[in-house]
Every structure is written in C-alpha cells, then in structure tokens.
Amino acid sequence: MSLTDKAIARIRELILTGELRPGSRLPPEQQLAAELGLGRNLMREAVKALVVANVLEVRRGTGTYVTSLEPELLLEGVGVAVELLQGHTLLELTEVRRLFEPVATGLAAERISADQLDAVRGHLEAMRGARDDVELLNEHDAAFHRAVLAATGNRTLSTLLDGVSSRTLRARVWRGLVDDNAAGRTLAEHEAIYAALAARDGALAHAAALLHVATTETWLRAHLEAETAEPDEI
Secondary structure: OOOOHHHHHHHHHHHHHHOOOOEEEEOOOHHHHHHHHOHOOOHHHHHHHHHHHHOOEEEOOOOOOOOOOOOOHHOOOHHHOOOOOOHHHHHHHHHHHHHHHHHHHHHHHHOHHHHHHHHHHHHHHHHHHHHOOOOHHHHHHHHHHHHHHHHOOOHHHHHHHHHOOOOHHHHHHHHHHOOOOOOOHHHHHHHHHHHHHOOOOOHHHHHHHHHHHHHHHHHHHHHHHHHHHHHHHH
C-alpha cells in the first residue's frame, strides 16, 4: 500500500466510524494532516483521490466536505468503467445483467406505483414510434429500463444495474437488431415486461426480463464470434 493509499484509508476510516458524517466539513488541511500524522502534500493527494471518487467535494471559499455518500454518487464510476469493456468481456457484462435484472424487474412488479407504470408505458410508446431510428430507440430503451429499476425503490440496485447497462453496448445491439430486422421482436419483449408490470405479477415480470436479457446475450455472443472469425477468413 502506497503512502497515498494509507492517507486515503485514514480519511475513509474517519467516515466509517462516524467522526466525519455525510455533509460534514473536514477540518482545515493543516489541522487534519497533523491529527492523522500525515504530510500536507500527502493529505492533499488523498483528498484529490477521494474527490474523484465522489466521497469528498471541494466547495470554493468554504472548504472540503463529505458528500451525501448516496449510491448515485459512489457508484457513478461503474458506468464509466463498463463503457471501456471490450470483446468477450462484454459477455460477462450481459451475464451480470441476466443474474440481476430479472430479479429487479420482478421486484418492480410488486412495488410499482401507478405513476411509475405510466412512465414505463410512455417510454414503451416512444420506442414503438422510434423503431426506425436507432438513436431514439436506444435512448428510450435505456429510459424504459431505468424507469423499471426506479420502481424497485432500491437505489443501490438501480444504480448498479444502470451502470452495467452500457449506453454504447445498447446502441450497438439496437443497430444490429435493426439491420437484422429483429427490432420488432425485441420491442415485443419490452411489451411483455410492461404487461407483467401492469399485472403486478412478479414471477411473470422476472420471466419476461430474463427472456429479454437472454435474447440480447444470444445476439451479442453470435456477433462477437463472427467478428473474431473474420480475420481468419481473410
């Protein structure tokens, strides 16, 4: 562990023990460095790293504060990392979706409110109207699933799955489905998810979401294998 890592761990410990609570202001840099037995430069580097991680925030003129530590902040980096995944690592990503998204969708069916269901239906209708526009399809597809996840009432689960659902990967899949004239089938899968949510049927919603994610995984696996095979055919 580097000295900077140790400094980061010391500040995190203050947060974990409750000495520094969400929204609280850190002591002045010199004072905190002295209290933790760290050099000011080392302290500064640790603070910078924790700011990047959304654990701390610097407010000009007032000091450095602990953030709200909400899931949306702390797990924000998941989506950034996912966008960089390539090749067959993407299949691992769809496996993660297959493990968690059906469960989340089943939970949403049991908890969804009338207003939340209206929001899901609105995105579904927008998807139907944009079936020939890949960019709009992708946008409303993401919004559809985000609305479903929000209905679980579990922000940690919602944030994790939203991060796993790479916008770039969604766009790639939709382009492929449109090119393969398979977009209609995938839209039908979204309609099945909506119908299960409207029926407040958790088991049916779980099954519909599982079928949908499995379809995406099957398509992606086939296209990745085709891309891998192409260089050998030249």
